[in-house]
Amino acid sequence: MDDELKQALMWPMNYDLHTHSNASDGEYSPSELVKYAKDRKVEVIALTDHDTCMGVDEAIATGKEIGVHVVTGVELSSLWHSNQIHIVGLCIDHKNVCLQEFINKQTEKRVQRAIEIGEKLEKCGFKNAYEKAKLLCAEGGTITRGTYATLLYNEGAEMTQDRCFAKYLAKGGKAYVKPKWDGIDCAIEAIKQAGGLAVLAHPKCYDMNNKWLRKLITDFKKQGGDGIEVSGVMMNQTDRDFLASLSCEYELLASCGSDFHRIRNFVDLGFRLTIPEKAKPIWYDSRFRLKV
Ligand code: AMP
Ligand code: MN
Ligand code: MN
Ligand code: MN
Numbered sequence: 001m002d003d004e005l006k007q008a009l010m011w012p013m014n015y016d017l018h019t020h021s022n023a024s025d026g027e028y029s030p031s032e033l034v035k036y037a038k039d040r041k042v043e044v045i046a047l048t049d050h051d052t053c054m055g056v057d058e059a060i061a062t063g064k065e066i067g068v069h070v071v072t073g074v075e076l077s078s079l080w081h082s083n084q085i086h087i088v089g090l091c092i093d094h095k096n097v098c099l100q101e102f103i104n105k106q107t108e109k110r111v112q113r114a115i116e117i118g119e120k121l122e123k124c125g126f127k128n129a130y131e132k133a134k135l136l137c138a139e140g141g142t143i144t145r146g147t148y149a150t151l152l153y154n155e156g157a158e159m160t161q162d163r164c165f166a167k168y169l170a171k172g173g174k175a176y177v178k179p180k181w182d183g184i185d186c187a188i189e190a191i192k193q194a195g196g197l198a199v200l201a202h203p204k205c206y207d208m209n210n211k212w213l214r215k216l217i218t219d220f221k222k223q224g225g226d227g228i229e230v231s232g233v234m235m236n237q238t239d240r241d242f243l244a245s246l247s248c249e250y251e252l253l254a255s256c257g258s259d260f261h262r263i264r265n266f267v268d269l270g271f272r273l274t275i276p277e278k279a280k281p282i283w284y285d286s287r288f289r290l291k292v
Contacts, residue, residue: 018257
């Protein structure tokens with residue numbers, strides 16, 4: 001890292017360390033996303049698409065051009081006691097062979113699952129669902145249930161994306177397909193192999209009580225996890241304080257991210273991402289590096 005970047009890290013900046021582009025289920029291209037970050041006065045942005053780093057080089061190039069710091073990232077899907085757990089990798093070498101191998105395996109599983117969801121949706125009357133879903137992301141991008149929620153909404157299936165998701169894509173929904181992701185240990189390992197920091201994404205979004213959340217965090221830490229998100233757009237202050245306490249208790253770094261996919265009510269890039277004072281922000285760790 002050059003001196004200018006080192007110095008930049010000393011100053012308070014606006015960080016958004018969890019975002020999506022159309023390399024997965026986000027709306028904007030990586031370049032549009034970084035430009036939007038500039039508009040929103042987000043100074044440091046991590047692109048963390050689902051199970052792909054396809055958009056990272058484009059984000060870095062745009063960051064260089066317009067003066068936005070870009071952190072290389074990814075959001076890996078994994079399983080823990082049948083729960084779908086998302087692990088964000090930050091400051092990764094996105095070309096690392098081990099990480100790429102993990103991603104390639106994951107891509108195969110993702111394509112298979114997307115085809116199966118598409119077949120189920122066909123049976124519900126949505127013609128060419130898989131082909132249409134493909135058109136919603138960049139070529140070779142990751143199709144997620146979020147992509148299908150957008151498609152169903154566009155097709156007028158329900159009044160909101162949430163309702164499309166609940167009726168068709170959530171557990172018990174008409175087109176639900178159980179994922180076959182690896183355990184959290186494999187996802188953490190892939191991130192570590194790539195020299196990155198493994199961060200437990202949106203801990204309050206998993207359908208589990210605090211006792212189970214603690215068990216998850218214990219395992220995550222044991223298996224080499226580095227941080228947890230303590231601040232996200234939809235989190236209230238009580239959740240943030242609670243997660244910040246957990247980050248201190250388990251000696252995990254604190255991250256923040258909007259999980260931005262597109263502009264929605266109350267969800268915007270860099271919006272309401274303060275970290276409670278007691279927690280240690282992840283950017284103070286010496287392994288935290290900006291790419292641009
Ligand atoms: P997947 O990783 O394929 O299981 O899909 C997870 C993605 O679905 C998340 O990253 C969100 O983008 C999206 N998603 C989750 N819940 C909802 C919801 N209620 N409405 C719309 N999209 C959602
Ligand atoms: Mn998503
Ligand atoms: Mn997620
Ligand atoms: Mn996400």
